[in-house]
Amino acid sequence: MNGMGFQGQLAEQGGQPGSVLPKFDRTVFDYIIIALGYLLMPIGLVLALLRLLSSHYKNYRKGSNFNLLFHVFVGGFVEIVVLFMAEWINGKNSIGTTIIIFVMFALMLLLPAFIFGNLAAKGRYRFIQLTTVYLDLIVSKGITYIGSLSEISDQSESDVRRDILYLKDRGILEPHIIFNEGRQMEPIRTSSGFGSTPSQPQTQSQLPKSIRCSGCGAQNTVNPSQSKSCDYCGTTIAYF
Structure with missing residues (x-):
């Protein structure tokens, strides 16, 4: 998927990454866990917990892991309903007892x-x-330094690396974009103006920063020495 192709697809589907990202990141093993959740809930629960413990440190897995547990518990209830409905049909339980059990x-x-x-x-x-x-x-903004991305997004550098690899695999980021370690460097002024030679790292106050809204918890990018209204609830967010 080329850059223009992704931007076009993003625009066609609402302009949000959620329109092109999968609803939940799932592997074959995840589908096996879901199937076991509806057939053998205890085994599905154990596997779902193991999946959570082994992969929950990945940002893109957090929603998927909780979704596995959702399906396991719904599957357990479905199993109970089928079991006790069969007993009620066979006359082993009264309708009142069956309802109480449900x-x-x-x-x-x-x-x-x-x-x-x-x-x-x-x-x-x-x-x-x-x-x-x-x-x-x-x-x-053209920021391709892991340290700067980590600082602004309030994520660890290892999280940023994992997220970037995932977004490249999903076609959200172009595979040819090269990322560097360290912090973004600012251009120095030459006799003819601003050159492209880096001189010193930008400080945090010189870069936009991702700040969590105190009203709804959403991340918003705020420019230095400015404040803005939250994109989702309107709460004023100040740069700090």
Whole structure:
């Protein structure tokens, strides 16, 4: 996918990275976990927890891991419904007993499923916001230094490297973009004006910064010595 192709696709689908990113990043193993969640809930739960423990440090996996747990708990409730419906049909339980059992297991399984579903949606939303910050810094502002991206986006350098590789794999970032270690360097003034030779690292106050909104928690890019209204809830965010 070339740069113009991606920009065109982004514009056609609403202008947000969420329109071209997968809803949840899933592998074959994830689909196996989901299937086991609906067939053998205890095994699916163990595998989902192992998946979370082994990959939750990756930003793009946070929503997907919570989504696996959502499916496992919903699957457990479906198994209970099928089991006790069969017993009611065979006359082993009364309709009253069956309803009480359904309500009890709904509280035990569907309530956690709702919580994990909410966490999954928030995890995906936050990664979309982070991707928006990356695109603004890399594509719009031309910042390709890992240290600067880490400082502005408030992510560790290892997180930035992983996120960049993922976005390249998904075609969100062009594979030919070269990223460098360290901080972005600013041009020095020559006799003919500003040259392209780097002199000293930019300080944090000279760079835009990604700041979390105190109102809704969304990431917003704020320019130095300025304030702006949150893109999502309108809360005023000051640069600090």
